Amino acid sequence: xxxxxxxxxxxxxxxxxxxxxxxxxxxxxPGFKDHKKMIIEQRYEGYTEENQETWQILxxxxxxxxxxxxxxxxxxxxxxxxxxxxxxxxxxxxxxRLAPRTGWQSRAVPGYIPAQGFFACLAHRDFPTxxxxxxxxxxxxxxxxxxxxxxxxxxxxxxxPIFADFLQTYGQAAxxxxxxxxxxxxxxxxxxxxxxxxxxxxGRIKVYGSGLISSPxxxxxxxxxxEVERRPFDLNTVCDTAFEIDxxxxxxxxxxxxxxxxxxxxxYAERLLNGTVSxxxxx
Ligand SMILES: [Fe+2]
Numbered sequence: 001x002x003x004x005x006x007x008x009x010x011x012x013x014x015x016x017x018x019x020x021x022x023x024x025x026x027x028x029x030p031g032f033k034d035h036k037k038m039i040i041e042q043r044y045e046g047y048t049e050e051n052q053e054t055w056q057i058l059x060x061x062x063x064x065x066x067x068x069x070x071x072x073x074x075x076x077x078x079x080x081x082x083x084x085x086x087x088x089x090x091x092x093x094x095x096x097r098l099a100p101r102t103g104w105q106s107r108a109v110p111g112y113i114p115a116q117g118f119f120a121c122l123a124h125r126d127f128p129t130x131x132x133x134x135x136x137x138x139x140x141x142x143x144x145x146x147x148x149x150x151x152x153x154x155x156x157x158x159x160x161p162i163f164a165d166f167l168q169t170y171g172q173a174a175x176x177x178x179x180x181x182x183x184x185x186x187x188x189x190x191x192x193x194x195x196x197x198x199x200x201x202x203g204r205i206k207v208y209g210s211g212l213i214s215s216p217x218x219x220x221x222x223x224x225x226x227e228v229e230r231r232p233f234d235l236n237t238v239c240d241t242a243f244e245i246d247x248x249x250x251x252x253x254x255x256x257x258x259x260x261x262x263x264x265x266x267x268y269a270e271r272l273l274n275g276t277v278s279x280x281x282x283x
Contacts, residue, residue, distance in 0.1 A: 011046040011132060017110035024109065027117035035120040042091045042108045042131050052087055054136045058148045059085040062216050069223060071199050071208040073163065073258060077156030088133060089151045098155070102164035106155050112144070115174070115183075122171025127158060142215070153210030154194070166262040167194070173269035181279040182272060185239035189265075192238045192253045198222065198230060199255040205230065208255075221248045230254050235264040 011017075017040050024038040063085070067075070081097045083089065095105045107121065109128040121128045129150045134142055142149065157163045174186045197209035205223060212219040222228060225248075231237065233253045241251060255261055271277040 011043055012040070012110045016040050021110040024111075024113045024117045027114065027120065033120075035117060035124055035126065038109055038113060038117050038121070038128065039107045039126070040110050040131075044088075044090050047088050047133070050136050051133050054133050054139060055088045055148065056085055057136075057139060058214075059152065062152070062214070062219075065216065065219065066207075066213065069206055069219065070213060071206045072201055073160050073199075074156045074208050074213060077159035078152075080159040081156060083152065083156060088147060091129065091131075094151065094155060098159055101159050102161055104155075104158040104164055104167075106151065106158075119171045119175040122167055123175050124171075125164070125168055127155060129155075140217070149210060149214045153214035157208065160258065162258045162262050166258065166265050169262070169265050169269050170194075173265070173272050177272055179279050182277070188239050188241055188243060189235065189268075191243045192241065192251075193233075193255070193261060196222070196249050196252055197233075197255060197261075198252050199257070205254055218248050222252055228252055232256075233260060233264075235268060 020038050020040045023032055026032040027035070027038065080101060081094050083094075089106075091106050091108055099105050102125070104125045104127060106129045107126045108131045111130070113121070113128045118128055127150075129147065130145045131147055133148060134146045158167065170186070170190065174183070177183055177186065193209065195209045195211040197207075198205050198212075199208050200206075207213055207219050207222060212222050227250060228248075229251045231251060231253050233255045238253050243249070243251075268277070
């Protein structure tokens, strides 16, 4: 995926960012094993007034809906990290609240981080975070992650100890798996949970996946459309389900609790890392 940000691109266009991106593009090769070398400074002063307005609009129009329809765990996390409407998050401020809770930190990266580098960050409780924000004129169209998706969508759950453990275990398992069959299954697991997951709380289905949390259109569609099949979460079924990226998801999976996700991940990781999960010969 190429970078195609049209606003505040200068924030990710200097020597530091270029070196970090080069490192990310080669991550895993000899001499490219230190995930911290993909991290850059946020350089907060690079945000324009228009960038700040874009954040405020996105925040305002989605938060009211989420108060009713997001997982309580996401809502509690948003409060814990002091996610606020008036300005684009300063990663240092977020981390000063997040790190003492779960050890997770949100780390600025220069752009798209290929899989190996991404998993290495997760394995260390560092979340690779896009720092640019979408152009105001295309506020509804998001071809790739921006800071609204990455912070608003993802980071509140990192304040929850159970989700925090799950995500690190996921990163550790994905990092150590070089089998294509399992890499694909792990990508599906990420997609149907971290990105597009639903959860049942007090008898009602709520959103928690970042792709739903950060999208007014898709969050409503996910919860109300007759065209969406909402299946009970089962790790093997999820891993067997292919996903499509260019339209609203027709299939979603509903957790009963984040413990269910953590426990399923733990047992998958254990089997993967002990070598007791084999690749089917037909795969
Ligand atoms: Fe995401």
